[in-house]
Amino acid sequence: MASFGTRLLFLAVLCINAGNAFSFINVECRADNYGQYGQQSMLDCVVKTAQEAADAKILVVTWKKAGVALAVFARGSRTQEPRFQFAKPFWDNNHMNVSLLITTTKTTDSGSYECSVMTDSGSHSTSTSLSVTAKYNTPTVRSQPAANIPQNTDVTLFCNSDGGYPKGELRWSDEHNEDWTRSSEPEVKQTEDGLFSLSSKLTLLRGSVFFKYTCSVHNATGTQEGEVTFDIPYSEQFKDPGPTTVSPISKIVAPVVVIGSLIVGLLLVLVLFLKRRSQQARRFSAAPLMSDSHEIHMHDQDAEKGGRQEMEPCFQEDTPGNDHN
Structure with a gap:
């Protein structure tokens, strides 16, 4: 007690x-x-x-x-x-x-x-x-068909990321950063350890003009935790040639050729200008001589004509019709 x-x-x-x-x-x-x-x-x-x-x-x-x-x-x-x-x-x-x-x-x-x-x-x-x-692993992307895709063929891209918590989201964008997420088909699975596995399928219809697509994974707050850019394996005749690579030598030679062409063009213009000036100078110097010769010739013709006119009365006096006797 x-x-x-x-x-x-x-x-x-x-x-x-x-x-x-x-x-x-x-x-x-x-x-x-x-x-x-x-x-x-x-x-x-x-x-x-x-x-x-x-x-x-x-x-x-x-x-x-x-x-x-x-x-x-x-x-x-x-x-x-x-x-x-x-x-x-x-x-x-x-x-x-x-x-x-x-x-x-x-x-x-x-x-x-x-x-x-x-x-x-x-x-x-x-x-x-x-x-x-839990942070999601870097996404991986594969395509179907897997390689040598011909032109005018439908292409399907598959993106996967796992190991994250809470539930996140996969997003798609093209090479111009345009959002393609709404065109995709997402799928979410939860593993035995409680982590999430994310997958997404993006179908591209034939005739697509884009060659690169990016898949990014975002956590529950919307923060991006990883991304991967995928080049679609089109066949060689349909691949984007991309920007042309210019060698250092070409970068030097090209300006020199342009400058040289300009110099040659200017020299040709100068030669033609001088030649034209020379021809004009010759024409101006020859013009007076031609004028004097023309005046002399005209003067001789007038003199000859006047002479003939002075001689005509004499010939008239000798005609038989004018004899007074």
């Missing part, structure tokens, strides 16, 4: 202390915690005490998720699940750290956690959450 009475008294004391918990003890946790799949994650929590309970000692600490105890400290001993343990091996009176460490984080570790602390000066409970992410 005495033993039962002692236990009853002890529980009563604990209940009284629990009623005063909000006055002296406060468990403060970071509201949101983030962890990477396969790595360690930390749920940060500390116990703060009022001045009246500065010397409080921790009696019990319990971490739970969905009502299941993961790590418990009571009467100086600990009971912990394999992947869950207290971050500090002990607590001190000035800064009592009751954080929970998850050694190997899984996708199932996402969610809400509850931390309860009981001291000899009161108790308090609070909750915190953990968000787990």
Whole structure:
């Protein structure tokens, strides 16, 4: 009976202390915690005490998720699940750290956690959450047909990426950064470890004029985590020749040829100009001589004509009709 009475008294004391918990003890946790799949994650929590309970000692600490105890400290001993343990091996009176460490984080570790602390000066409970992410692997792309695709043939592109969490998205774009995602057929699968596997099919109808397509993977927040550009394996007669590569020698020779051609053209123009000037000068110098000769010839003709006119009366006087005798 005495033993039962002692236990009853002890529980009563604990209940009284629990009623005063909000006055002296406060468990403060970071509201949101983030962890990477396969790595360690930390749920940060500390116990703060009022001045009246500065010397409080921790009696019990319990971490739970969905009502299941993961790590418990009571009467100086600990009971912990394999992947869950207290971050500090002990607590001190000035800064009592009751954080929970998850050694190997899984996708199932996402969610809400509850931390309860009981001291000899009161108790308090609070909750915190953990968000787990996993980065997607770089996408891979293949085509059907796989090679030597002739012109005017339908082509199907397949893109795949896995190992990510939470569910992400695959997006398509062409060589001009135009979005083709709406024309694709996505598919999402979740593996046994909770990670997601993404796949997408893009069908290109015959006559497509684009030769390159890019597939990119984006996480749940829309942030791009990887991409790959795929050259469609068209047959040789249908391939895009692309930009012509100019050798360094050609870069030097081409300007020299252009400049030389300009110089030769200018010299030819100058020669023709000088030749024309020379011909014009000759014509101007010969023009007066031709004019004087023409005047002399005309003068001789006039003189000859005048002479004939002066001689005509003489010939008339000798005619028989004019004889007076």
